Amino acid sequence: MNRIKYLELFEKIDKKSFEEEYIKTLFSIKKDIKDSKKYKKLKTSWENLISKYSGFSKLKQYELKDLFIAPYEELVEILADCNFAINNSLIKEIENKKIFNYEGKYHKIQDFFNKYTNDLELWRCPYCDSAFTGFYEYNEKKKSIYDLDHFFPKSLYPFFALSLYNFVPSCQYCNERVKKAEVIQINKNNKSNLLKCSPVSQKYNFKEMVTIRFLPKISKSENKYEIWHYSPLSQKTAEIYKLSFDTDNNSHNKQIINLFQLEERYNSQAIKMNGLYLIDLRKRYPRSHIEKICKLLNNQKTTTSNSIIPATEEQIENDIFHNDNKYSLLQKMKNDLLE
8 A cells, every 4th residue: 555665865965876785784794795796696597597498588688687676567568578488497496496485585674674664654554554564672782673575476476586676575464365476467468457566666655546435335316325324333334334446447446455455454353443532533633613713723823822833724634633643553544534
């Protein structure tokens, strides 16, 4: 649901320096990667291996180090070109030679992401927005509370196992329980949709194209009342209404919703009652009341001190509903339900 803030990060720091730092982290070196004997050996091994296989024209254009930092858009192009050429023989050979040894570099990669947690806003799971990510400190060491999901699974695409922009720091449930090694359909005809599927992509548009709302479980002919006619926190309301993800026939977002079981998970009791609480809160504080509160506060401030900054309706909304709390879970649901 939440795009990872690479674009914003690269407004603060140099993209090339960031990517060079990642590569040096992988190999625990301070010098240029091309001077590393270990890298040279892996590079030669990879070139010899991939040269034996046909159907990988785009992949063969990348030097090994460039494959580690290839933008997500280029990963999509590579897969669209070679997806049907990938076979078990290639996968097994890559695994045996340990060219892309993710398990041996897992903690290094997590440390790298921990360093940029705040800049990339990695506080909530980008897939579900219902679990905290980030890290905590124990014995002066940072301990991650997230998994590193391979958006394109390493079991199917082992040559992306160390690709920086294939990683999505996500909650364990999204990574291990529901997504596992599943992948959005890949072919040359759906590249444009695939570019919108990963939270790493700048074209990721889940937040803009999907709306979370309450809908009646019963048919429209039987539904005589809107949710506002009930006491939102009553058991009856919880029984007859469900949280629904409206995709407006957007196929790639439907795949994301189904892949991560988002609608089913959001109708768990805790999340559903959280949503009903927001509806109840909006019922008690509609925008007309917010406007009146704003006028009252500003009139009061006028009589006491002219130096006090006037209150705005947006500030009052934030104080009541905590709309601007980017550390809070379920922000997408909250914003949609309060509209």
